[in-house]
Amino acid sequence: MFVSAHSRKLKRRVFGQKIFRCQRNQRERALWKQSYRSERGCWLLSWFLFGACFALHLTRIASATHSRKLEVQNLVISAWFPANVSTYGGQIDHVIDLIFMIVAIWFVLAQGTIIYFAIRYRRKPGVKAQYVQGDNLKQGAWILVPALLVLVCDLSIDAAGGRAWETVKGSLPPPDMAIQVTGKQFAWLFTYPAADGRFDTGKNLTENSLHVPVGRVVHVVLQSDDVIHDFFVPELRLKQDIVPGRKITAWFEVTKAGTYEIACSQLCGPAHFGMKAQLVAESPADYQAWLKSERSAADKKTANLTIATPTNG
Numbered sequence: 522m523f524v525s526a527h528s529r530k531l532k533r534r535v536f537g538q539k540i541f542r543c544q545r546n547q548r549e550r551a552l553w554k555q556s557y558r559s560e561r562g563c564w565l566l567s568w569f570l571f572g573a574c575f576a577l578h579l580t581r582i583a584s585a586t587h588s589r590k591l592e593v594q595n596l597v598i599s600a601w602f603p604a605n606v607s608t609y610g611g612q613i614d615h616v617i618d619l620i621f622m623i624v625a626i627w628f629v630l631a632q633g634t635i636i637y638f639a640i641r642y643r644r645k646p647g648v649k650a651q652y653v654q655g656d657n658l659k660q661g662a663w664i665l666v667p668a669l670l671v672l673v674c675d676l677s678i679d680a681a682g683g684r685a686w687e688t689v690k691g692s693l694p695p696p697d698m699a700i701q702v703t704g705k706q707f708a709w710l711f712t713y714p715a716a717d718g719r720f721d722t723g724k725n726l727t728e729n730s731l732h733v734p735v736g737r738v739v740h741v742v743l744q745s746d747d748v749i750h751d752f753f754v755p756e757l758r759l760k761q762d763i764v765p766g767r768k769i770t771a772w773f774e775v776t777k778a779g780t781y782e783i784a785c786s787q788l789c790g791p792a793h794f795g796m797k798a799q800l801v802a803e804s805p806a807d808y809q810a811w812l813k814s815e816r817s818a819a820d821k822k823t824a825n826l827t828i829a830t831p832t833n834g
């Protein structure tokens with residue numbers, strides 16, 4: 522059969538194009554496999570982390586069931602926190618629990634939908650995938666409805682968070698007493714007012730632990746001698762940065778007597794970890810007795826120092 526030179530050339534070109542297309546398909550398939558593997562890895566990792574957290578939470582629920590009657594508060598994330606002993610701590614726990622519940626529900630919903638769609642619409646012979654642009658209302662609803670629901674969830678978190686913020690940081694209630702707190706590298710100093718309630722008389726009592734009466738509104742006037750510190754009492758749900766050159770007032774009212782740890786939660790230098798102190802909450806009578814004994818001990822010390830100091834002439 523006669524084949525012209527032109528036809529042979531054409532055949533070679535078509536054959537070359539086929540080889541090129543085949544190579545391109547192989548490259549695309551390899552890239553697709555690579556991205557599929559990395560996506561699957563991320564997906565499995567997120568499920569593993571979620572599963573681990575959930576399992577940990579289940580152990581908490583199981584131990585609560587074992588030790589006493591299971592209560593609703595054991596089911597939420599604030600069950601992991603130290604017991605709240607401030608009047609406003611419950612509000613903060615509520616905000617954290619609300620965020621936890623919303624995120625957990627959305628996580629399960631989103632992952633459940635992905636799994637369902639992956640199985641329901643998996644590759645089948647003879648069925649071609651569709652490219653859906655979402656350009657009509659019915660398709661767009663798949664984006665608009667979840668976006669609207671997320672917005673409602675966000676606003677409910679904002680409302681709960683705003684109320685808690687107003688209580689803790691917004692308008693402070695009138696104080697029953699005020700104490701000056703000074704952060705320094707690496708210790709806390711607590712200065713109690715003199716008998717007339719002033720801090721500048723030179724007769725103020727300075728201690729390494731913070732004593733307060735239960736059921737009283739306490740203002741703490743926070744200041745720093747050197748760098749930024751952070752006054753943190755987990756049981757009070759109180760956390761406030763202290764900035765050099767500023768006096769920042771925070772407040773709390775303790776509801777239960779006990780000894781609680783005060784920490785600095787701002788990395789402030791090499792011995793930051795040692796910047797601990799104690800908050801001792803006691804009954805008003807015990808607090809007054811402690812204050813009286815500390816004041817008389819301080820007065821005696823000052824008198825002894827005055828006697829021991831040699832006078833001129």
Ligand SMILES: [Cu+2]
Nearest residue numbers: 750785789796
């Ligand atoms: Cu510090």
